[in-house]
Amino acid sequence: MDINKEKHKKTNNLLILNGSIVNTEAKNTFKSDIVIENGVISRISKHITAGDFDKSIFKVIDASELIICPGFFDMHVHLREPGSEEEEDIKSGINSAIRGGITSLACMPNTSPVIDEPFLVEYLKMRSCANDYNIFPVAAITRNLEGKDIAEFGLLREAGAAAFSDDGRAVQNSKLMYEIMKYAAQMDVLLILHEEDYSFSEDGVVHEGYFSAAKGLEGISNLSEDIMIARDIILAKKTGARIHFTHLSSADSVNYIRLAKKEGIRVTCDVTPEHFYFNDEYIKDFNTNFKIKPPIRSEYDRKSIIEGIKDGTIDAIASDHAPHIDAEKNISFNEAAFGSIGLETLFKASITKLLKSEKIGLEKIIGLISAAPSEIMGAEKNNIKEGRQANMSIVDINCHEKYTKEMIFSKSKNSAFLNENLYGEVIYTIVNGCLRFINKIKSQGEDFS
Amino acid sequence: MSLKNILDIEELNKTHVLKIIESTGYFKEVLGRDLKKVPALRGKTIINIFYEPSTRTRTSFELAAKRLSADVINFSPSSSSMKKGETELDTIKTILEMKADLAVVRHKDSGFVKYISEHITIPVINAGDGRHAHPTQALLDLFTIYCHFKRMEKIKIAIVGDILNSRVARSDISLFKKMDLEVFTVSPSMLLPEDMSYFDTKNFECIDEIIGQCDVIYMLRMQFERQNKKFYPSVREYNRFFTLDFKRFNNMKEGAILMHPGPVNRGIEIDGRVLDMEDRNLAKIKIGEQVGNGVAVRMALLHYLLSQK
Numbered sequence A: 001m002d003i004n005k006e007k008h009k010k011t012n013n014l015l016i017l018n019g020s021i022v023n024t025e026a027k028n029t030f031k032s033d034i035v036i037e038n039g040v041i042s043r044i045s046k047h048i049t050a051g052d053f054d055k056s057i058f059k060v061i062d063a064s065e066l067i068i069c070p071g072f073f074d075m076h077v078h079l080r081e082p083g084s085e086e087e088e089d090i091k092s093g094i095n096s097a098i099r100g101g102i103t104s105l106a107c108m109p110n111t112s113p114v115i116d117e118p119f120l121v122e123y124l125k126m127r128s129c130a131n132d133y134n135i136f137p138v139a140a141i142t143r144n145l146e147g148k149d150i151a152e153f154g155l156l157r158e159a160g161a162a163a164f165s166d167d168g169r170a171v172q173n174s175k176l177m178y179e180i181m182k183y184a185a186q187m188d189v190l191l192i193l194h195e196e197d198y199s200f201s202e203d204g205v206v207h208e209g210y211f212s213a214a215k216g217l218e219g220i221s222n223l224s225e226d227i228m229i230a231r232d233i234i235l236a237k238k239t240g241a242r243i244h245f246t247h248l249s250s251a252d253s254v255n256y257i258r259l260a261k262k263e264g265i266r267v268t269c270d271v272t273p274e275h276f277y278f279n280d281e282y283i284k285d286f287n288t289n290f291k292i293k294p295p296i297r298s299e300y301d302r303k304s305i306i307e308g309i310k311d312g313t314i315d316a317i318a319s320d321h322a323p324h325i326d327a328e329k330n331i332s333f334n335e336a337a338f339g340s341i342g343l344e345t346l347f348k349a350s351i352t353k354l355l356k357s358e359k360i361g362l363e364k365i366i367g368l369i370s371a372a373p374s375e376i377m378g379a380e381k382n383n384i385k386e387g388r389q390a391n392m393s394i395v396d397i398n399c400h401e402k403y404t405k406e407m408i409f410s411k412s413k414n415s416a417f418l419n420e421n422l423y424g425e426v427i428y429t430i431v432n433g434c435l436r437f438i439n440k441i442k443s444q445g446e447d448f449s
Numbered sequence B: 001m002s003l004k005n006i007l008d009i010e011e012l013n014k015t016h017v018l019k020i021i022e023s024t025g026y027f028k029e030v031l032g033r034d035l036k037k038v039p040a041l042r043g044k045t046i047i048n049i050f051y052e053p054s055t056r057t058r059t060s061f062e063l064a065a066k067r068l069s070a071d072v073i074n075f076s077p078s079s080s081s082m083k084k085g086e087t088e089l090d091t092i093k094t095i096l097e098m099k100a101d102l103a104v105v106r107h108k109d110s111g112f113v114k115y116i117s118e119h120i121t122i123p124v125i126n127a128g129d130g131r132h133a134h135p136t137q138a139l140l141d142l143f144t145i146y147c148h149f150k151r152m153e154k155i156k157i158a159i160v161g162d163i164l165n166s167r168v169a170r171s172d173i174s175l176f177k178k179m180d181l182e183v184f185t186v187s188p189s190m191l192l193p194e195d196m197s198y199f200d201t202k203n204f205e206c207i208d209e210i211i212g213q214c215d216v217i218y219m220l221r222m223q224f225e226r227q228n229k230k231f232y233p234s235v236r237e238y239n240r241f242f243t244l245d246f247k248r249f250n251n252m253k254e255g256a257i258l259m260h261p262g263p264v265n266r267g268i269e270i271d272g273r274v275l276d277m278e279d280r281n282l283a284k285i286k287i288g289e290q291v292g293n294g295v296a297v298r299m300a301l302l303h304y305l306l307s308q309k
């Protein structure tokens, strides 16, 4: 404890001057200074004089031109530990997240072994603590993700499971899903649903549409998602379960959720940047970085997702960070693994497409990647308030550059955003009161060690 | 103008196609001579890499190369011994070490030939990749039509059968439309792509609706091996609406021709009795001629890719 304190001395006493603070609740951004003492936000005020503070204790950050956001919360991440540490591990995943301004994340249970035992949830919590980071473990809905036997929701929750998901798989049996939802409602746990009807998706590698026809690639119909979304809305209505649809891809799914919300059914949903940024035309050169599940769909679907973001149907943005080694991506399109990494582009892609192209308000966008997901996950809402431990990302929203492999902190480099000109850059990330990331290039060589 | 590879019809423009057709005519004339060999590619080595077995296409390429005096290596990586990931790259390294001048590649996966071409420096010809493309077949089909009608524009062609799973259909339709033929499809709903806007053809549900109006009736092979899920009810249902039987053969337009990429499933795409009449109907049944034209078109392509500087 004391050793930690000593180590963090200059990283958890900070003066952040002249920044613009995003308030996602009031939907405004205001100029102010922030004092962080021992990791806690002690003052937010316009009248802070740097001279009043001991420079040997406080590090000063000049945040004029920068935006101070509540720490980002990514509610859909594959950390690959335990089991596939060659792709990512908890430490490298956290580094990648912090590089992306993310201060909390939820990790999916499709590891090896699958997170379906309480001791495995405890292991993840322990690793989270050891790295002084906020990991929210998601446990399996069914044992070994097999879609057969319901996992121990009660024991797993007590061990620290923040939600339940069979991500990567979907429960095909409707009666089983009904029982799962009844039990989830009784236990009051959140279900995060990857929706896929296998009879429409098996062997499919891309969106079924113009480009699957043109390229002779097996398609995955929108119906694969739509049918399951419709089914689970019906089941949620019947059972009162709290369900969250992750990585929406299809226009009709957005519509069904819009209607469900109007009816007062307890559903929330997220999208990935890939699904609002790209359309299926990007697969025309067989670039495997665009092979993700659900597939990147048509321009019509993409626009419907943007509409869903604008009108509030879509609650959150999550990365579905899915690291894969080169050998799983640098092969033929059919053989390649599904997935794209995304921790480091969650913010950039959102700024580029939603702020710069779609002119959606900055506060709304930041809310979608901070306050909203933390609230859905039942965590303390991410916001910047006096008396709270500091979790924030300090960003520049106007700089832009071509995204390249060399910039990536993650162990894996399979990003769909490679070679895109992306706006926005994370300059500082503060996690649990500690300054954990300084963008050395962009912070104009401020020295700090 | 110059092309490095032949991967997909989409990469060819009209000028390319016309040049290939013209050159194919020349090589067809060569094949008609007593001495069927020219020294055009002496000293060059062609490597045939067939991940998916196909005696017909491989032999056609091999013969084409030999008629041009090139050396040929046949290489069939067995898919059973292939492990995931690195082995495909290993194959590529092997090819490079063999120091061939051109690779002909066939694979069961769409996009694989393009993937290979991105990792080697020598020219690549796509001999069929998954359901994606079979450009040499399309070119030989076009050449066959051109030889018969001496024109391409406004030729009405009906492509009959499994459009969804056929790389021949995909490349044919793409090439025929590029060259201003009028293309129709005749296919049941489950054998058509969900989104037909790429093909943009008028589809008929029975061959009888259109058989009297077309200059070319092109029967596709029913790709049962590519239909992992069989949604089509039965052969006899197919016979009722699509099979080219004796009556339909007689209902074809005056001067029209019948084509098929081969090998024909007798009694499914075409009635056996019709096939048996080919010798007496060479002006109408072009299936055998297609095979011969296949060698000529492949000679033209090998020559084209290897003789440009």
Ligand SMILES: [Zn+2]
Binding pocket: A167, A168, A169, A194, A247, A293, A294
């Ligand atoms: Zn998923």
Ligand SMILES: [Zn+2]
Binding pocket: A076, A078, A108, A167, A168, A320, A322
């Ligand atoms: Zn996922």
